Structures are given as structure tokens and as C-alpha cells.
Amino acid sequence: MGQTVRLPDPVLSRGAEPYVRVRDLERDLKDRVDGEVRFDPGSRGTYSTDGSNYRQVPLGVVLPRTVEAGAEAVAVCREHQAPITSRGGGTSLAGQTCNTAVIIDWSKYCHRLVSVDEQAMTCVVEPGIVLDELNRQLAPAGLMFGPRPATHGQCTLGGMIGNNSCGSTAQAFGKTGDNVARLEVVTYDGTRMWVGPTSEEEYDRILAEGGRRADIYRRLREIAGLHADEIRRRFPDIPRRVSGYNLDQLLPGGPFDVARALVGSEGTLVTVLRAELRLVPVPKAEVLLLLGYHDIITAADAIPRIAAHHPLQLEGVDDKLISYERHLHMHPDALAQLPEGGGWLMVSFGGDSTEEADQRARALMDELHGSEHEPHIALFDxxxxxxxxxxxxxxxxxxxxxxxxxxxxxEGWEDSAVPPERLGGYLSDLRDLFGEYGYDEAALYGHFGQGCVHTRIPFDMITADGVAAFHSFVRRAADLVVSYGGSLSGEHGDGQARGELLPLMFGPEIMEAFGQVKAVFDPGDRMNPGKIVAPYGATENLRLGSEWTPDDPDTRFSYPQDQGSFQWAVMRCVGVGKCRTHTGGVMCPSYRATGEEEHSTRGRSRLLFEMLNGHADTPVTDGWRSTAVHDALDLCLACKGCKHDCPMSVDMATYKAEFLDHHYAGRVRPAAHYSMGWLPLWARLARLAPGAVNALTHAPGLSGLIKRAGGIEPRRAMPSFARARFSDSYRRRGPRGTGERGDVLLWPDTFTDNLTPRVGVAAVRVLEEAGYRVLVPPRTLCCGLTWISTGQLGIAQRVLRRTLRTLAPILRRGTPIVGLEPSCTAVFRDDAPNLLGHDRDAVRLAEQTVTLAELLTRTDGWEPPRVERDAVCQPHCHQHAVLGHQADQELLERAGVRLRTVSGCCGLAGDFGFTAGHMDVSLACAEHELLPAIRDADPDTLIMADGFSCRTQIEHTCHDRRPVHLAEVLAAGLETG
Structure with a gap:
């Protein structure tokens, strides 16, 4: 017999509790749905939560390849009485995209821009298309979809329709619902139709045709007519009323717009298959005003006056948010631009030219001059x-x-909305409520021009008393916002977070009407059950909660930023999903290559959370031995991009190393861990006969056998060991020059020392010319990188301690350590102090380690040689995440190099791209940005990459290009200068 799951009693059709035979459901979905059907523990754990406080383990996950396949998935679920929940970017903050249901994830495949009508300024899209990608494709036509949430790089249009999303530009363009022309939907019973505004003639025609569609339209009109007076009375007339169903779109005398009525219904009524959207022209120019006020309350009181100028965006931030960003060293350049104040408004104006936008901004500036509480102003164009x-x-x-x-x-009270003209009073009262509950640290920010307030609050979500206080607070806050004529949700929807609070806002009659609408579309409550109508309580299904009892295991890394706890480190992920973006930065290359949630930083964090076994129903039950977690981490490139690009600084490379250390403890490891993980040892042995080793590893036939034995990708060319190691040659040569600027220790990392000694030679040439006396360690040492990346952390600790013992005299003299290989340099700056805890020499090593560019840009009076070349540069991921690349850019600019910097990851990433089975993902990562940039470059353009992996990937894929290190560029400039 297959697994059987008892589901909650249907709310609207009481009777015997339905059962779902999960294995039969899985079988039928796999047989009939063109897509990926996953009921494995890893997939269920990955999709168990979203960006909210809530967690529900799904029955399974379906990724349909077409919208037709998605409709078929609904049909199969109906035959099994299985509930369904649609999901886009999974960033919802109210719990509406997690459920004990079949999750239909539209984002991987159903993301086409179907058509564009430039004259009508409309387009048709599939639900999985990401907003930024849609607008990128629309850009040649000069059009865009107007609403722009902060998650615009990862939120999907289907999710925006489900939530009635808004964002900052809703100030000018309205909510998602205001920009939807029509929707193609399918109901749980299989009725498929396009819906939109309905004229009387069309309404009569629909009724005359009869059938299920006619029944839906007739009953919706009856419900709206029956409750019309109460709808008009209870629905607040404010820009950001997102809570509840949009019954106001069905009122007598109105457009009877079924599409707009369904927007914001969070998948509880229908499944959206396609959407016809209204578009707006892209502003040709935009300027930004920053207004600094005494405090955020004063800033809020100024909103009506500013909104009268019809800005494109009108946002507010308070002093707490700014102080937190300063504390976290976020956006230092932007923070330096803020005018004086304790509360700020950000006001943007668009126009057909910068002059027009600037004129609109200056008109506002003129009006504010001399006004009460005149702000400090900064203008940017x-x-x-x-x-x-x-x-x-x-x-x-x-x-x-x-x-x-x-x-x-x-989150928990993060997007309430009130009339903008009453915002100042609401914020004052809300702060008083924070103080009453001891939540004074909560910051206030948001879409102030439309009265929408964001905040995160220091709720205690772990103890019973803390959860009770959370519950009490949200009910008090709901009463407060209703007293101001506001909405519980002004952007993020109701879901489970605000579902139980809706009666406080709408009253019993409107709640009855919501239930009637639900019964029209979904009488069995199979569509995202427990959200909005007959919802779970605000303290049910909590991701944490008073019954959460996770493991907190002993670890190798010390996690100093997370209370020394791996558990708290894993919980850094808050589900914002920035790791699912497709452009900019580095994070997350494996997601960009595969489109898989479990290969995003967020998906991996979710699985590690489940692995810690805090809930009885966790699908990941085998702890550190988990194959599900291992498989998700297998495609992590350990690029550390998330450490920089994730707003929470999740460091998945460290978590992966920690996991692998425990996963293979006491067990035989994969062959690649012994071949590439122990590369420093093999390189040291190869120095005895490098020619013979190279002949063996490159010989036809024999090379293949060696690769198979070492777990190495057969399509990869093996690197060649140098005839002489850099460090051996340099020790024979010895330091030269006067060294008037003092000593530096040039770190001979494994890759430079054994594989590309020319980089070390070039670095010595440059450093000596700059006036430094160059030292190298007295014996062969290692940073432990390859053991760290393969999770052999005990060995890495021993290797690092040996290195510190040898370098201790140099470190204690304050001598700079110059790194050439970014990954090894990043170990010294980041991993070593984390692995070695309170070792003072490890701290000295981190503080004294610099890149070549950092040292040279700090060298007063030294100027780089003139190079005067065009260059395409691939910064190493660890430069992006840990070391920084600004010094390199400054140095190259001073050398006359015309630099084009390529973002993204090369895809090789140390052992990753050499490991058997990783080749396709490795190349897909490189094809994202790096390889197209190289192909577009002129033949005489320099190709620059400091990382050995980056250079190797380029050499393996662009055989006619020889990438060079910064040291080589500067040394060549000295020779020709």
C-alpha cells in the first residue's frame, strides 16, 4: 500500500475527511504531467517554507514544462482530492506559498513572454516570468510593467498577481491589479476561461451559453449585489488596500472585472495560466530627491504635500534602518549621500528628459523651501x-x-497601510505599541506616499510566552490600523499571517461574502487551503514556535557572527530569494545554471534547517548523513557569492564545508576528495619529476584511467606542473634590491607555486620595482584551501596551524602577507580565523594579508607603468565576496587600462569544475556572462583573471585566448615602459 495522508476537513463542504494516497498521486502525476514531479524528502524540505514565519511540508512538488502541463497537474490533483498551492518566486511574507499540498512551481519552465502589442501597450505572459526579465524583454519597445516590488529581480508575475504586489513605483502606476487586463485561469474542477472586465452584453452572452462559467459569473454578481452596501462601507478607500478578496471590482454599476477580483486571491480561488498585462512607457529620465527631516514622524506628516506633485516613487526610511545598515557596513557610499536628518523621504520624478525630471523635482524643492519643518535636501540625477x-x-x-x-x-506586521494623510499619527501610535511590548528596536520604512509601512519586529518566536506576546501584539496592531481606516496588508497579502485578523477589518458580513466567493470557485477547499478564508491561526504552523527543538551540533568552524552556533548560521536565510536573480553579482551560479530551488542559497539553507530536526514532521531525517542535503550542496561552487550578495550574508561555502566534514566522518570519501582535496601533497611530490608526471597525466588512454581513478571529469584537460616551482627558484635567487619600503612576504600558494610560477615571478618584478624586499616562507606551507573546499576540516586546521607556527615571527613583526591567488588569500582573511577560533596569530594573519593591488595602491609615491590597453576582467568570486576588487580597478585605471569588468562566476571554482559530473553546470555558469564577454572582445584585448580556476576555464573553452594575472600585466608594462 502507498503512503496515505489525511488532510484537514474541507471548510466549505463538511463531510468525511478526505484522504490522499500520496504514492498513487505521485504515480499519476508522473504519468500524465509533462514536467518534473518530485515527492522526495529533499524537494519537500526545500519547499516547506517561503519568506514568512510559517512552515508546512508539502505532499510533493510539480514543475510543469508548459501551462498545459500545469493545467493537467490540477486535473490529476482533483482526481485524488489533493490540495494545490501555486508558487512563483517563493518570497511571500504571509505564508501563502507553503502548504500541505502539491506545490506547483511555475518559475523554472513557464516563463515566456507570449506576445506584445506595442500599440495597445499590452503583453501576454506565463506565470513564471520574473519581473526584471519581463521588463528586459520589453525594453526595446520602450515599455515596462509598472509595479516594481523590492524583489523585482526574483518575483514572478504569477506571484505578483497572487499577492496583488505593488512596490515603490505603485505610487505612479498602481498595484498589480490595476495593471491586469485579463487572466486565463483554471478552477479546481477544471473550468478554463479568460476573465476580465465584463460589459452587460458580454455578461448576458455568458449566461446564455450556460455551463460552469455562467454559474460562476451569476453567483459572483449575486454575492456582490447582496453585500454591496457593506462592501462600500467596509472596504477602505486607500491606495494600498490589499487585504481580502477584491469584491469592490464586482459591485453593481462597476466594470464587473473578474480578473481584478481574482488578483490578490493568493491561489485560493483559481490557478492562473496566463495573464494579459497593461504596460506603461519607460521613463526616459529620472531624478531622485533625498529629504532629511528631524524624525520619521515629521517626514510622514509631509507626505500629502509631496504626493501632490505626483512623483514616480515616494519612500520613507527611519534612523533605525539607517543605523542598522551602517552597523552592517551596507551601502557605505550611498549612506554618505544622505542629507542631515533622523528620518528621510526618497522622492523620484520621471520625465522625457533629465531637464524635465529635474524641473519637476525643483518645483517641489521650491515649495518645501520655507515650509514648516523644512527638510535638508539632496538632488541626484x-x-x-x-x-x-x-x-x-x-x-x-x-x-x-x-x-x-x-x-x-x-516579519508579522510588516506591511500595514493607512490613508497617507494619517500616516504620521499611525506611525506615532505604532511606535508607542512597540514600546509597550518591548519591541523598540523595530525600524520603520516603506512606501510612505501610499501609507504603506514595512517593519521587522524582535518577536520572541521560540518560547510560549514570546509567541503569545506576538499573537497579542498583532491583534492590537490590527485594531490600531483599522481605527485609522487602514488595511492589514498593503502589499504582502493575508495568507496565514493576517487571515485570522480579517474579521477585525471587514466584519462578519464581508467575511461571509469571502466564504461565499471561495465556495463559488472551490467548494471543497482544495485551493491553497487555510489561507485567507477559514485560515489557520497566526500562531499555527510556525517555522519556529515553542515546540521547535532543533539540534545544535558541535562544529569545526566557530561561527563568531552567529553566537557560535551552526543552527543560527543556517537560520540567517530569511527567504527574500535574492539568490534566485539572473543578473548582477555572483550569487548564485548553480541556480542560474539549473533554475532549481534546491540549488539556490535559499533552498540549501532550507534543507540544512530541516536537517537540524527541529520539527517532528521534517522530511530530512538522516542528519549529517542526509543524501538530500548532500545532493543539494553538491552543485554549490563554494564561490562565497552569497556571503556578499545575500542581504543576510549567508555563507553557503562555509556551511557546505562543515556539512561535508560531518557527512564523511569515519567513511570513505569520493575519489575527488583524495585527488583534488590533497592537491598540495600531490604537487609537492610532483616536483621530484614534473616532466614524467605531466607525460603520464596527458598520455592518451592513460590520462583517462587517471581521471577515472581520481573522480575527475573526463572532458577536462589536466593542468601541467611547472618544470621548477616558483618558491624553489626564488629561494635560490634570494631577495634583491634595497627594500626601502620594507619587507613583504609573497605567499607562494599551491597554484602559483606549482602550476603558474610565471605569476609569482611577475609579482616579484613589480614588488621590487615598487621598493619592497620580497620574502617567501622558509619551507613549503599551505593555506588548507583544498581541504576546506572538500570538507576535510580537521586536516585543514592542522595545515593552518603549521603555517601559523612558521609565519609567527613574520606576523608578529607586522610584515604584510601578499596573496596572488584570490581563493587562498580569502582563506587567510576569512576562513582561517573562523576555523582556528581565538588563535591570535590567525587574527594577525587575517589583518596583515593583502592583495597585490591593495598593497600597491597604498604605496605612496609609486605609480604603475602605463599599459594603455583594453581589457576584459573576470574578478574571482572570492575577490567579489571577501577581498574586494576596487583596488585592482583603481590600479588598472591609473595604468591606463580601459577595463570592462564581467560579473558572475567562471564556473570552474577549484575542484568543482574538475569533478566528474559537474562539467555541464560548470560550462553553463561560464556561459552566463564570462564567455560571451570574451567572444565579444577584440583579439588584442587583454583577458584578465587573477584566479587560477578562472584562467583555466578560459583556456579550456577559449583556446585562442591566454588570460593573464594582474601581476603579469604590470610586469609587462614595466618591461615595455
């Missing part, structure tokens, strides 16, 4: 600066979630 400032605002969630020496904050 530089696109780059404006982008940095908007990132400051969009990072609000990450900036307030985990601040050192402050309580952890949570």
Missing part, C-alpha cells in the same frame, strides 16, 4: 548613484533582520 541609493532602501529587510548585538527580528 546620476543613474549609478540613484541605483545605489535605491539599493539602500530595497535592502531594508536584510538590514533589519540580523544586526550584531541586537535581537533577531521577524
Amino acid at each position: 546620476d543613474e549609478k548613484v540613484e541605483g545605489e541609493l535605491w539599493e539602500l532602501r530595497e535592502a531594508g529587510l536584510g538590514a533589519t533582520a540580523r544586526v550584531p548585538d541586537m535581537p533577531v527580528t521577524w
Whole structure:
């Protein structure tokens, strides 16, 4: 017999509790649905939560390849009485995209822009398309979809329709619902139709045709007519009423717009298959005003006056948010641009030209001059600066979630909305309520022009008393927002977080009407049950909660930023999903290559959370031995991109190393862990006869056998060992020059020393010319990188301690350590102090380790040679995440290099791209940005990459290009200069 799951009693059709025979359901979905059907523990754990406080383990997950396949998945679920929940980017903050249901994830395949009508300014899309990608494809037509949530790089249009999303540009363009023309939907019973505004003639025609569609339209009109007076009375007339079903779109005398009525229904009524959207012209120019006020209340009181100028965006941030970003060293350049104040408004104006936008901004400035509480003002019309400032605002969630020496904050009351003209009073009362509950650390920010307030609050979500206080607070806060004529949700929807509070806002008659609408579309309550109508309580299904009892295992890394706890480190992920973006930065290359949630930083974090076994129903039951977690981490490139790009600084490379250390403890490891993980040892042995080793590893036939034995990808060419190691040659040569600028120790990492000694030679040439006396260690040492990346942390610790013992005299003299290989340099700066705890020499090593560019840019009076070349540069991922690349850019600019910097990851990433089975993902990562940039470059353009992996990937894929290290570029410049 297959597994059987008893589901909650249907709310609207009482009777015997339905059962779902899960194995039969899985079989039929696999047989009939063109897509990926997953009922394995890893997939269920990955999709068990979203960006909210809630967690429900799904029955399984379906990723349909077409919208037709998605409709078929609904049909199969109906035959098994299985509930369904649609999911896009999975960033919802109210729990509406997690459920004990079949999750239909539209984002991997159903993401086409179906058609564009430029004249009508409309387009048709599938539900999985990401907003930024849609607008990128629309850009040649000069059009865009207007609403732009902060998660625009990862939120899907289906999710935006489900939530009635808004974002900052809703100030000018309205909510998602205001921009939806029609929807193609399918109901749980299989009725498929396009819906939209319905004229009387069309309504009569639909009724005359009869059938299920006619029944739906007739009953909806009856419900709206029966409750019309109460709908008009109880629905607040404000810009950001997102809570509840949009019954106001069905009122007598109105457009009877079924599409708009369904927007914001969070998958509880229908499944959206396609959407016809209204588009707006892209503003040709935009300027930004920053207004600094005494405090956020004063800023809020100024909103009506400013909104009268019809800005494109009108956002607010308070002093707490800004102080948290400063504490976390986020966006320092943008923070430096803020005018004086304790509360700020960000006001943008668009126009057909910069002059027009600037004129609109100056008209507002003139009006504010001499007004009561006149603000301090800064005006910006530089696109780059404006982008940095908007990132400051969009990072609000990450900036307030985990601040050192402050309580952890949570969502739960993060998007209430009131009439904008009453915002100041609401914020004042809300702060008083924070103080009453001891939540004074909560920051306030949001879409102030429309009265929508975001905040994260330091709720205690673990103890029974804390959860009770959370529950009490949200009910009090709901009463407060209703007293201001506001909405419980102004952006993120109701889901489970606000479902139980809706009666406080709408009253019993409207709640009855919501139930009647639910019964029209879904009488058996199989569509995302427990959300909005007959919802779970606000303290049910909590991701944590008073019954959460996770493991907190002993670890190799010390996790100093997470209370020394692996558990708290894993919980850094708050589900914002920035790891699912497709452009910019580095994070997350494996997700960009596969489109798989479990290969995103967020998906891996979710599985590690489940692995710690805090809930009785966790699908991941085998702890550190978990194959599900191992498989998800297998495609992590350990690039550390998430450490920099994630707003919560999740460091999945460290978590992966920790997991692998425990996973293989006492067991035989994969062959690649012995071949590439022990590379420093094999390289040391190879120095005895490098020619013979190279002949063996490159000989036809024999090379293949060696690769198979070592777990190495057969399509990869083996690197060649140098005839002489850099360190051996340099010790024979010895330091030269006067060294008037003092000593530096040049670190001979394994890759430079054994595989590309020319880089070390070039670095010596440059350093000596700059006036330094160059030292190398007296014997062969290692940073332990390859053991760290393969999770052999005990060996890595021993290797690092040996290195520290040898370098201790140099470190204690304060001598700089110059790193050439970014991954090894990052070990010294980041991993070593984390692995070695309170070792003072490890701290000295981290503090004294510099890159070549950092040392040279700090060398007063030294100028680089003139190079005067075009260059394409691939910064190493660890430069992006840990070391920084700014010094390199400054140095190259001073050398006359015209630099084009390529973001993303090369895809080789040390052992990753050499490991058998990783080749396709490795190449897909490289094809994302790096390889197209190289192909586009002129033949005489320099190709620069400091990382051995980056250079190797380029050499393996672009055989006619020889990438070079910064040291080589500068040394060549000295020779020709």
C-alpha cells in the first residue's frame, strides 16, 4: 500500500475527511504531467517554507514544462482530492506559498513572454516570468510593467498577481491589479476561461451559453449585489488596500472585472495560466530627491504635500534602518549621500528628459523651501548613484533582520497601510505599541506616499510566552490600523499571517461574502487551503514556535557572527530569494545554471534547517548523513557569492564545508576528495619529476584511467606542473634590491607555486620595482584551501596551524602577507580565523594579508607603468565576496587600462569544475556572462583573471585566448615602459 495522508476537513463542504494516497498521486502525476514531479524528502524540505514565519511540508512538488502541463497537474490533483498551492518566486511574507499540498512551481519552465502589442501597450505572459526579465524583454519597445516590488529581480508575475504586489513605483502606476487586463485561469474542477472586465452584453452572452462559467459569473454578481452596501462601507478607500478578496471590482454599476477580483486571491480561488498585462512607457529620465527631516514622524506628516506633485516613487526610511545598515557596513557610499536628518523621504520624478525630471523635482524643492519643518535636501540625477541609493532602501529587510548585538527580528506586521494623510499619527501610535511590548528596536520604512509601512519586529518566536506576546501584539496592531481606516496588508497579502485578523477589518458580513466567493470557485477547499478564508491561526504552523527543538551540533568552524552556533548560521536565510536573480553579482551560479530551488542559497539553507530536526514532521531525517542535503550542496561552487550578495550574508561555502566534514566522518570519501582535496601533497611530490608526471597525466588512454581513478571529469584537460616551482627558484635567487619600503612576504600558494610560477615571478618584478624586499616562507606551507573546499576540516586546521607556527615571527613583526591567488588569500582573511577560533596569530594573519593591488595602491609615491590597453576582467568570486576588487580597478585605471569588468562566476571554482559530473553546470555558469564577454572582445584585448580556476576555464573553452594575472600585466608594462 502507498503512503496515505489525511488532510484537514474541507471548510466549505463538511463531510468525511478526505484522504490522499500520496504514492498513487505521485504515480499519476508522473504519468500524465509533462514536467518534473518530485515527492522526495529533499524537494519537500526545500519547499516547506517561503519568506514568512510559517512552515508546512508539502505532499510533493510539480514543475510543469508548459501551462498545459500545469493545467493537467490540477486535473490529476482533483482526481485524488489533493490540495494545490501555486508558487512563483517563493518570497511571500504571509505564508501563502507553503502548504500541505502539491506545490506547483511555475518559475523554472513557464516563463515566456507570449506576445506584445506595442500599440495597445499590452503583453501576454506565463506565470513564471520574473519581473526584471519581463521588463528586459520589453525594453526595446520602450515599455515596462509598472509595479516594481523590492524583489523585482526574483518575483514572478504569477506571484505578483497572487499577492496583488505593488512596490515603490505603485505610487505612479498602481498595484498589480490595476495593471491586469485579463487572466486565463483554471478552477479546481477544471473550468478554463479568460476573465476580465465584463460589459452587460458580454455578461448576458455568458449566461446564455450556460455551463460552469455562467454559474460562476451569476453567483459572483449575486454575492456582490447582496453585500454591496457593506462592501462600500467596509472596504477602505486607500491606495494600498490589499487585504481580502477584491469584491469592490464586482459591485453593481462597476466594470464587473473578474480578473481584478481574482488578483490578490493568493491561489485560493483559481490557478492562473496566463495573464494579459497593461504596460506603461519607460521613463526616459529620472531624478531622485533625498529629504532629511528631524524624525520619521515629521517626514510622514509631509507626505500629502509631496504626493501632490505626483512623483514616480515616494519612500520613507527611519534612523533605525539607517543605523542598522551602517552597523552592517551596507551601502557605505550611498549612506554618505544622505542629507542631515533622523528620518528621510526618497522622492523620484520621471520625465522625457533629465531637464524635465529635474524641473519637476525643483518645483517641489521650491515649495518645501520655507515650509514648516523644512527638510535638508539632496538632488541626484546620476543613474549609478540613484541605483545605489535605491539599493539602500530595497535592502531594508536584510538590514533589519540580523544586526550584531541586537535581537533577531521577524516579519508579522510588516506591511500595514493607512490613508497617507494619517500616516504620521499611525506611525506615532505604532511606535508607542512597540514600546509597550518591548519591541523598540523595530525600524520603520516603506512606501510612505501610499501609507504603506514595512517593519521587522524582535518577536520572541521560540518560547510560549514570546509567541503569545506576538499573537497579542498583532491583534492590537490590527485594531490600531483599522481605527485609522487602514488595511492589514498593503502589499504582502493575508495568507496565514493576517487571515485570522480579517474579521477585525471587514466584519462578519464581508467575511461571509469571502466564504461565499471561495465556495463559488472551490467548494471543497482544495485551493491553497487555510489561507485567507477559514485560515489557520497566526500562531499555527510556525517555522519556529515553542515546540521547535532543533539540534545544535558541535562544529569545526566557530561561527563568531552567529553566537557560535551552526543552527543560527543556517537560520540567517530569511527567504527574500535574492539568490534566485539572473543578473548582477555572483550569487548564485548553480541556480542560474539549473533554475532549481534546491540549488539556490535559499533552498540549501532550507534543507540544512530541516536537517537540524527541529520539527517532528521534517522530511530530512538522516542528519549529517542526509543524501538530500548532500545532493543539494553538491552543485554549490563554494564561490562565497552569497556571503556578499545575500542581504543576510549567508555563507553557503562555509556551511557546505562543515556539512561535508560531518557527512564523511569515519567513511570513505569520493575519489575527488583524495585527488583534488590533497592537491598540495600531490604537487609537492610532483616536483621530484614534473616532466614524467605531466607525460603520464596527458598520455592518451592513460590520462583517462587517471581521471577515472581520481573522480575527475573526463572532458577536462589536466593542468601541467611547472618544470621548477616558483618558491624553489626564488629561494635560490634570494631577495634583491634595497627594500626601502620594507619587507613583504609573497605567499607562494599551491597554484602559483606549482602550476603558474610565471605569476609569482611577475609579482616579484613589480614588488621590487615598487621598493619592497620580497620574502617567501622558509619551507613549503599551505593555506588548507583544498581541504576546506572538500570538507576535510580537521586536516585543514592542522595545515593552518603549521603555517601559523612558521609565519609567527613574520606576523608578529607586522610584515604584510601578499596573496596572488584570490581563493587562498580569502582563506587567510576569512576562513582561517573562523576555523582556528581565538588563535591570535590567525587574527594577525587575517589583518596583515593583502592583495597585490591593495598593497600597491597604498604605496605612496609609486605609480604603475602605463599599459594603455583594453581589457576584459573576470574578478574571482572570492575577490567579489571577501577581498574586494576596487583596488585592482583603481590600479588598472591609473595604468591606463580601459577595463570592462564581467560579473558572475567562471564556473570552474577549484575542484568543482574538475569533478566528474559537474562539467555541464560548470560550462553553463561560464556561459552566463564570462564567455560571451570574451567572444565579444577584440583579439588584442587583454583577458584578465587573477584566479587560477578562472584562467583555466578560459583556456579550456577559449583556446585562442591566454588570460593573464594582474601581476603579469604590470610586469609587462614595466618591461615595455
